[in-house]
Amino acid sequence: MSKINQSEINDVAWRACDTFRGVVDAENYRNYILVMLFWKYITDVWRDHRDAYLREYDGDEVRVARRMARERFQLPDGCDFYSIHALRTGTDIGERMNVALAGIEEANKAKLEGVFREVDFNSESKLGQTRDRNARLKLLLEDFASPKLDLRPSIVGEEDVIGNVYEYLLERFASDAGKKAGEFYTPGQVSKLLALLLAPKKGDTICDPTCGSGSLLIKVGRQADERDFALYGQEMNGTTHALCRMNMFLHGMDNFRIEWGDTLRNPRLFDGDHQLMKFDIVVANPPFSLDKWGHDEAEADPFHRFHRGRPPKSKGDWAFITHMIETAREGSGRVGVVVPHGVLFRGAAEGRIREALIKENLLEAVIGLPANLFFGTGIPAAILLFNKGKTHGDVLFIDASREFKDAKNQNVLTDEHLTKIDATYRAFQTVEKYAYRATSQELADNAFNLNIPRYVDTFEEEAEIDLDAVKREITTLEAELAEVRAKMQGYLEELGV
Amino acid sequence: MKTPANGEARRLIVHAESDTILISRSNTPALVGASAYVGDDFPLSFLPDTLWLLRPKDRDSVSMRWLAYVIGSDDCRRLLQSIASGTSQSMKKIQKGSFLRLVALTPPLTEQRKIADILSTWDEALERLDALIAAKDRRKQALMQQLLTGKKRVKGANGKWKVATLGDLLTPISRTVPKPTGSFLAAGIRSHGKGVFLKPDFKPEGIALDELFELKAGDLVVNITFAWEGAAAIVPDVADGALVSHRFPTFLFKDGLASRSFFRHYIRSKRFVFDCGLASPGGAGRNRVLSKTAFLNIELKVPSFEEQEQIGSLLDTADQELALLRRQRDALDQQKRGLMQRLLTGKIRVTPEAE
Numbered sequence: 136m137s138k139i140n141q142s143e144i145n146d147v148a149w150r151a152c153d154t155f156r157g158v159v160d161a162e163n164y165r166n167y168i169l170v171m172l173f174w175k176y177i178t179d180v181w182r183d184h185r186d187a188y189l190r191e192y193d194g195d196e197v198r199v200a201r202r203m204a205r206e207r208f209q210l211p212d213g214c215d216f217y218s219i220h221a222l223r224t225g226t227d228i229g230e231r232m233n234v235a236l237a238g239i240e241e242a243n244k245a246k247l248e249g250v251f252r253e254v255d256f257n258s259e260s261k262l263g264q265t266r267d268r269n270a271r272l273k274l275l276l277e278d279f280a281s282p283k284l285d286l287r288p289s290i291v292g293e294e295d296v297i298g299n300v301y302e303y304l305l306e307r308f309a310s311d312a313g314k315k316a317g318e319f320y321t322p323g324q325v326s327k328l329l330a331l332l333l334a335p336k337k338g339d340t341i342c343d344p345t346c347g348s349g350s351l352l353i354k355v356g357r358q359a360d361e362r363d364f365a366l367y368g369q370e371m372n373g374t375t376h377a378l379c380r381m382n383m384f385l386h387g388m389d390n391f392r393i394e395w396g397d398t399l400r401n402p403r404l405f406d407g408d409h410q411l412m413k414f415d416i417v418v419a420n421p422p423f424s425l426d427k428w429g430h431d432e433a434e435a436d437p438f439h440r441f442h443r444g445r446p447p448k449s450k451g452d453w454a455f456i457t458h459m460i461e462t463a464r465e466g467s468g469r470v471g472v473v474v475p476h477g478v479l480f481r482g483a484a485e486g487r488i489r490e491a492l493i494k495e496n497l498l499e500a501v502i503g504l505p506a507n508l509f510f511g512t513g514i515p516a517a518i519l520l521f522n523k524g525k526t527h528g529d530v531l532f533i534d535a536s537r538e539f540k541d542a543k544n545q546n547v548l549t550d551e552h553l554t555k556i557d558a559t560y561r562a563f564q565t566v567e568k569y570a571y572r573a574t575s576q577e578l579a580d581n582a583f584n585l586n587i588p589r590y591v592d593t594f595e596e597e598a599e600i601d602l603d604a605v606k607r608e609i610t611t612l613e614a615e616l617a618e619v620r621a622k623m624q625g626y627l628e629e630l631g632v
Numbered sequence: 633m634k635t636p637a638n639g640e641a642r643r644l645i646v647h648a649e650s651d652t653i654l655i656s657r658s659n660t661p662a663l664v665g666a667s668a669y670v671g672d673d674f675p676l677s678f679l680p681d682t683l684w685l686l687r688p689k690d691r692d693s694v695s696m697r698w699l700a701y702v703i704g705s706d707d708c709r710r711l712l713q714s715i716a717s718g719t720s721q722s723m724k725k726i727q728k729g730s731f732l733r734l735v736a737l738t739p740p741l742t743e744q745r746k747i748a749d750i751l752s753t754w755d756e757a758l759e760r761l762d763a764l765i766a767a768k769d770r771r772k773q774a775l776m777q778q779l780l781t782g783k784k785r786v787k788g789a790n791g792k793w794k795v796a797t798l799g800d801l802l803t804p805i806s807r808t809v810p811k812p813t814g815s816f817l818a819a820g821i822r823s824h825g826k827g828v829f830l831k832p833d834f835k836p837e838g839i840a841l842d843e844l845f846e847l848k849a850g851d852l853v854v855n856i857t858f859a860w861e862g863a864a865a866i867v868p869d870v871a872d873g874a875l876v877s878h879r880f881p882t883f884l885f886k887d888g889l890a891s892r893s894f895f896r897h898y899i900r901s902k903r904f905v906f907d908c909g910l911a912s913p914g915g916a917g918r919n920r921v922l923s924k925t926a927f928l929n930i931e932l933k934v935p936s937f938e939e940q941e942q943i944g945s946l947l948d949t950a951d952q953e954l955a956l957l958r959r960q961r962d963a964l965d966q967q968k969r970g971l972m973q974r975l976l977t978g979k980i981r982v983t984p985e986a987e
Binding site: 600 | 756764767771773774777778903971982983
């Protein structure tokens with residue numbers, strides 16, 4: 136069997152979307168496709184393991200069943216992809232798919248409860264009237280039955296291939312549907328940069344309070360040397376929350392807890408005493424300048440998170456940052472957050488919160504990123520790093536906005552760019568035209584304004600023109616010109632004009 | 633660059649030897665028929681099929697240098713444009729037959745050569761003058777670099793340069809006027825420090841604003857949406873009273889603190905444009921808006937008012953010299969055209985030097 140090719144799988148999965156294109160919104164069919172992929176994957180894993188045990192126990196079904204009962208997940212009889220694929224010409228195929236998925240959820244309550252809640256294969260409003268719907272579902276089942284989409288671990292190899300298809304689809308949907316479906320998606324390289332900068336240690340707890348489909352959490356988790364860490368997340372959108380859990384599962388992240396709900400109005404990650412949990416690392420790419428984030432509720436916040444000041448009604452940036460800082464472990468917790476530039480310099484309430492945080496010596500670094508890195512928006516973003524275990528009073532500013540690669544629609548940070556940013560952060564020293572280590576006094580002198588150009592002067596002087604050389608050139612030219620002019624004068628006299 | 637397939641390369645090579653003429657036989661209506669004299673030898677040139685290479689049938693009866701002037705003369709260019717055919721408005725073609733049927737008034741070879749000698753003297757002068765203009769322009773840039781930063785001081789100046797904000801040197805002023813009911817004089821600003829342009833007879837229906845703002849000669853005016861690209865200017869006399877929108881804030885120079893002629897040059901410096909860029913947050917492509925507060929907070933080092941004036945007038949003089957040289961160049965070009973009209977038509981005959 137030939138080694139499976141990542142981009143080939145990606146293509147097959149992306150082409151399966153053709154069945155829906157033009158009929159169903161990207162936002163809707165995204166979930167169907169991702170659920171199908173998930174379903175196909177767990178079926179293939181199950182089948183693969185079962186075949187291996189069958190060989191091992193010479194077809195002893197009883198022993199095989201006993202072994203299969205100890206798998207990471209359970210796939211009840213008749214709920215697997217192929218059983219339903221065999222029924223694809225039936226008139227009630229949508230209903231049967233729903234039942235099969237419900238069976239899977241039921242058998243894996245702890246990990247998968249509710250993950251398929253948002254997809255209804257029998258939905259007339261989403262998939263069309265019965266005849267159309269049945270035809271469409273038949274195509275869909277056939278697309279996923281393609282031998283190219285054989286996702287058995289013995290064929291695919293490492294588990295990440297499937298996680299990568301999933302990421303690939305999420306990213307494609309994000310860029311395809313523009314802002315609408317992409318508002319939740321952080322570009323891979325930005326996640327990777329945060330993972331590098333935050334460098335989780337063995338045993339760390341990592342939380343993303345606006346985790347979306349979980350790609351940022353997974354990237355940070357992967358950065359941990361060993362598989363000894365715990366991922367926590369909260370996501371407000373129910374569909375995305377389900378996607379996130381499937382994503383965790385597909386990436387082999389078993390130690391995760393993803394809650395559903397609005398982090399600002401209704402934080403759900405508590406410890407035993409109904410106190411907000413504290414994490415070693417809190418990382419997020421919260422929605423930029425969210426309107427109606429919960430300004431009014433914040434006044435009486437039961438967790439007293441907004442004691443430094445209440446962010447403005449129409450811009451939730453500092454509300455998310457505040458939440459992140461409040462849930463970072465005292466004395467050692469670290470926070471990495473992606474923010475729009477306004478966060479660095481806007482005044483009023485935001486200015487007061489910024490000032491308070493800086494005076495508490497929590498801010499560690501400000502990193503300016505290139506414009507046009509994100510799906511659906513061209514605005515340049517910055518990364519803020521906070522550290523509750525800071526041992527000095529300085530803040531490092533890095534202006535990484537001018538180094539990127541031009542890609543089709545987006546600018547891209549390459550691994551070299553990430554390494555440079557990370558190395559600069561580790562060195563924590565001023566680098567001409569790139570980074571500046573500012574003292575707390577300098578921040579105060581700048582009225583706690585964090586606008587990067589105030590600290591990192593990227594002005595490139597023009598090459599100095601050599602005045603002496605120009606002078607010599609002018610002298611020569613003028614002499615030559617005088618000679619030619621004399622000749623011209625001669626001709627003019629000769630011609631009598 | 634295109635790389636021809638093996639073997640094809642030989643076929644494509646045209647030896648553009650010296651003393652031939654290249655002519656564009658297929659081009660836009662404005663450029664069709666344009667030509668150039670080939671003075672040097674180019675043994676390995678690749679000519680596109682939109683160019684013809686003209687070689688003389690008989691070098692003893694025609695001077696190619698003379699012919700190049702004939703073909704390049706205003707009259708002949710017009711003629712070539714008129715015989716170029718083609719229905720496309722962007723591409724015209726000259727037919728070989730009609731080109732070869734053209735008639736030229738032809739003096740004896742010795743006179744052809746003398747005419748070419750005379751005219752090429754003017755070409756030589758133009759070439760030198762162009763180089764001189766370029767060199768003087770560079771010198772002006774160098775002076776700007778040094779004088780506007782204090783690296784080089786004007787004679788006798790020794791006072792310390794002080795850090796000031798634009799707010800210390802400028803006073804914002806807005807002269808609100810209701811939108812006129814009839815046509816009016818509107819103004820805009822070119823990017824890269826290229827000054828104010830006027831839009832006479834501007835129709836009020838074109839704008840949705842209720843009020844506009846009046847410019848006065850000597851104001852500093854900035855276009856807040858293109859300040860990052862150097863859209864700032866000092867209002868010239870001709871634009872006095874012209875109207876602009878709220879996107880064009882105006883400023884007065886504070887008496888005795890800021891010299892207009894110094895700033896005429898300072899606003900074209902790379903540093904000023906860079907600072908305006910920093911004061912223009914945003915950054916989604918070209919969509920950046922200057923913050924007026926940040927603009928007035930821009931810091932710069934300035935000398936005393938007197939030294940500013942001296943620097944300004946020195947740079948003004950350099951600009952005037954450049955303007956004069958450019959006019960001189962135009963005059964020389966006119967003179968050459970005048971000579972061509974007479975020499976190529978036989979209105980003035982020349983006496984060939986004795987061989």
